[in-house]
Amino acid sequence: xxxxxxxxxxxxxxxxxxxxxxxxxxxxxxxxxxxxxxxxxxxxxxxxxxxxxxxxxxxxxxxxxxxxxxxxxxxxxxxxxxxxxxxxxxxxxxxxxxxxxxxxxxxxxxxxxxxxxxxxxxxxxxxxxxxxxxxxxxxxxxxxxxxxxxxxxxxxxxxxxxxxxxxxxxxxxxxxxxxxxxxxxxxxxxxxxxxxxxxxxxxxxxxxxxxxxxxxxxxxxxxxxxxxxxxxxxxxxxxxxxxxxxxxxxxxxxxxxxxxxxxxxxxxxxxxxxx
Numbered sequence: 001x002x003x004x005x006x007x008x009x010x011x012x013x014x015x016x017x018x019x020x021x022x023x024x025x026x027x028x029x030x031x032x033x034x035x036x037x038x039x040x041x042x043x044x045x046x047x048x049x050x051x052x053x054x055x056x057x058x059x060x061x062x063x064x065x066x067x068x069x070x071x072x073x074x075x076x077x078x079x080x081x082x083x084x085x086x087x088x089x090x091x092x093x094x095x096x097x098x099x100x101x102x103x104x105x106x107x108x109x110x111x112x113x114x115x116x117x118x119x120x121x122x123x124x125x126x127x128x129x130x131x132x133x134x135x136x137x138x139x140x141x142x143x144x145x146x147x148x149x150x151x152x153x154x155x156x157x158x159x160x161x162x163x164x165x166x167x168x169x170x171x172x173x174x175x176x177x178x179x180x181x182x183x184x185x186x187x188x189x190x191x192x193x194x195x196x197x198x199x200x201x202x203x204x205x206x207x208x209x210x211x212x213x214x215x216x217x218x219x220x221x222x223x224x225x226x227x228x229x230x231x232x233x234x235x236x237x238x239x240x241x242x243x244x245x246x247x248x249x250x251x252x253x254x255x256x257x258x259x260x261x262x263x264x265x266x267x268x269x270x271x272x273x274x275x
Contacts, residue, residue, distance in 0.1 A: 058099025059106045062132055062179060065140040068097060072143050096146035098197045101168030104175045107131070118171050125178045137179045141186060148197030152224035158216035158247075160254040162262035163271035169194070170274075184274075196263075201255045202226030203237025203248060212237035214244040216251040223255075 061068055072095040079093045103110075103117055107128060113120045141147065151168035173183040186192040201223040205213040209228030212235050213219050219237065227235050238252050239245060261269050268275030 058097075058104050061097055061099055061140065062105045062137055065133060065136040069136070069140045069143050072096075072140075094145040094193075096144040096148060096193070096195070097140065098148035098195075099150070099172070101149040101151050102171045102175065104172070105132070118174055121175060122178065129178075132179060134180045138181055141176075141181050141192075142190070144192065146193035146195050147183070147186065148195035150198035151196045152198070152200070155220040155223060155255075158220045158251045158254065160220065160251070160258040161271060162258045162265070162269040163273070165196075165199075165259060165262045166267070166272060166274050199259065201252065203252075204228075211235065212240075214240055214248055216247050219248065219251060220255075 075095050076090050076093045080088050080090045103121075108117070108121055108124050110117050110120075112124065149168055149172050151165060153164050153167050155164050169183075176183050183194075187194050201219060202209075202225050203212055203219050204222070204225030204227050205211045205218065207222075207225055209226050212227050213225075214237060219225075227237070229235060233239070237248050240248065262272065265272070266275055
């Protein structure tokens with residue numbers, strides 16, 4: 001399987017977590033500020049939905065797929081506007097969609113039953129399936145040149161393995177399948193690129209980002225947790241000094257070493273199953 005264009009991301013500056021989502025939409029605004037304004041209305045509105053999302057990081061993709069499909073083509077048109085097609089062909093402009101690796105629609109209560117969110121989502125999806133326009137969702141993913149996921153794996157231990165980075169892909173594929181989208185087919189048959197639009201390890205002690213952890217077991221099990229503040233040496237989990245600091249730094253190096261192996265092998269590494 002061919003993947004990965006990705007951004008390495010430091011999780012220390014927590015407020016930047018969603019910056020890459022917006023980057024996908026910058027070209028029209030930054031490079032062509034004088035182009036006419038086009039308004040695409042999300043319809044129906046979130047407030048009118050029978051099953052509104054509990055959070056947002058990809059939910060609009062499945063709630064408003066037709067609007068996003070229009071955006072993909074609009075962005076390409078804006079980027080090449082006024083440029084000679086022989087010099088700047090529209091085929092060279094790639095647009096795509098980004099999401100969390102899980103909770104794609106964020107439409108069920110995480111505490112709705114035993115097991116993982118995805119387990120409960122699969123069990124409850126038949127009760128909410130009518131909320132979504134599955135053909136339009138499939139059309140959106142077919143129109144995209146790439147699909148990106150924020151992949152913060154819950155590592156089983158600080159001894160990071162390249163195969164640990166497959167968990168997010170598998171979870172995302174399970175949730176997409178309920179909407180009739182085959183992620184493996186998109187990549188292997190239809191030539192879409194699979195990105196890690198965010199990937200990293202933060203060293204935070206909790207989801208709120210109030211403090212660092214100096215325990216590799218906690219940091220590896222919660223890679224998304226960062227530290228929500230401007231840089232302060234006393235909150236830096238990677239340069240704390242002493243044996244605890246050295247252990248955290250070893251985890252950081254193992255994390256990016258394993259990630260590099262996974263990406264450079266395109267998933268065809270020992271213990272990996274998606275290559």
